[in-house]
Amino acid sequence: MIDVKNLVKRYGDLLALDHFNLHVNEGEIFGLLGPNGSGKTTAMNCILSLLKYDRGEISLFGRPMTPSNYESKRKIGVVMQNVAVFNELTVAENIDYFCGLYVTDKKRRKALTEEAMEFTTLTDYRKFLPKKLSGGLLRRLNIACGIAHKPELIFLDEPTVAVDPQSRNSILEGIRELNRQGATIVYTSHYMEEVEQLCTRIMIMDKGKEIATGTKEELTAMIRTGEKITVEVPALPDELCERISGIDGVLGVSYDNGQLLVGSRPSSHSLISILDLLRHENIGFGKVFSEPPTLNDVFLEITGKQLRD
Numbered sequence: 338m339i340d341v342k343n344l345v346k347r348y349g350d351l352l353a354l355d356h357f358n359l360h361v362n363e364g365e366i367f368g369l370l371g372p373n374g375s376g377k378t379t380a381m382n383c384i385l386s387l388l389k390y391d392r393g394e395i396s397l398f399g400r401p402m403t404p405s406n407y408e409s410k411r412k413i414g415v416v417m418q419n420v421a422v423f424n425e426l427t428v429a430e431n432i433d434y435f436c437g438l439y440v441t442d443k444k445r446r447k448a449l450t451e452e453a454m455e456f457t458t459l460t461d462y463r464k465f466l467p468k469k470l471s472g473g474l475l476r477r478l479n480i481a482c483g484i485a486h487k488p489e490l491i492f493l494d495e496p497t498v499a500v501d502p503q504s505r506n507s508i509l510e511g512i513r514e515l516n517r518q519g520a521t522i523v524y525t526s527h528y529m530e531e532v533e534q535l536c537t538r539i540m541i542m543d544k545g546k547e548i549a550t551g552t553k554e555e556l557t558a559m560i561r562t563g564e565k566i567t568v569e570v571p572a573l574p575d576e577l578c579e580r581i582s583g584i585d586g587v588l589g590v591s592y593d594n595g596q597l598l599v600g601s602r603p604s605s606h607s608l609i610s611i612l613d614l615l616r617h618e619n620i621g622f623g624k625v626f627s628e629p630p631t632l633n634d635v636f637l638e639i640t641g642k643q644l645r646d
């Protein structure tokens with residue numbers, strides 16, 4: 338569906354995309370995950386031929402993508418990061434307008450508009466002007482405008498920023514449904530949890546470059562940490578922290594605010610050794626948690642910084 342090779346995009350002196358590669362297969366929900374400023378929107382706009390770029394090759398549907406490739410453009414739906422609707426038009430009129438850029442048959446357009454409103458649960462608001470809608474409803478209108486014409490390939494750029502949890506869940510479920518109906522999805526976000534829940538494959542980006550790509554499981558298996566252990570310990574002597582660091586399989590130890598945090602290698606059984614040591618030294622402890630690493634841990638281990646701002 339999408340093939341991007343060695344894409345370079347500069348804004349003056351700033352290198353926004355640095356030999357960026359991307360390959361998306363038909364039927365995927367592909368996530369572009371990266372902190373603000375990592376180049377997600379720039380990549381999307383270059384792929385859509387909305388932005389000129391300095392170097393690289395982009396094909397969509399197996400054909401080179403150019404500004405005048407209307408055949409490909411007709412099969413694409415775009416939901417931009419900034420809500421872009423007409424303030425003078427109602428919900429239904431806005432959707433009908435955007436759908437009309439692709440579908441000229443009035444009857445078919447009416448049916449598609451109804452379907453898009455149902456899909457984004459906006460039917461009750463059909464006569465509302467955008468200024469009367471809450472942030473979450475406005476986002477849903479933005480999505481309805483981008484997908485009403487039933488595109489095969491849909492780009493959504495951070496569609497859940499600043500929406501309430503209910504709208505967020507409704508948006509994510511809607512995207513899954515579009516995918517079930519056959520659309521290939523490219524979804525950009527700086528929210529790790531969303532991308533983890535939604536996407537079949539994920540690219541982690543930083544500074545205009547691919548950091549790593551794979552399923553959530555593949556990505557978390559790329560790093561050394563296989564398990565994150567938390568033990569509630571009211572008091573812990575420094576000397577014991579050091580001994581825990583020395584346990585086989587332990588990669589890092591920190592103790593703060595009554596919480597002992599230990600990163601360890603996969604299947605190293607260090608949890609048992611840690612608890613044995615605490616018991617042996619008569620150190621009381623409360624709750625114990627063991628968690629697999631998250632995409633934030635992948636980002637942290639590869640780049641040395643947190644994905645969250």
Ligand SMILES: Nc1ncnc2c1ncn2[C@@H]1O[C@H](COP(=O)(O)OP(=O)(O)O)[C@@H](O)[C@H]1O
Pocket residue numbers: 348351353371372373374375376377378379380
């Ligand atoms: N029109 C522009 N002019 C100059 N710099 C820009 C422009 N758009 C984006 N940038 C810069 O390019 C980098 C990538 O931005 P962007 O693609 O918007 O990242 P993201 O979508 O991941 O937040 C950032 O450093 C941003 O400040």
Ligand SMILES: [Mg+2]
Pocket residue numbers: 377378379418494495
């Ligand atoms: Mg962006």
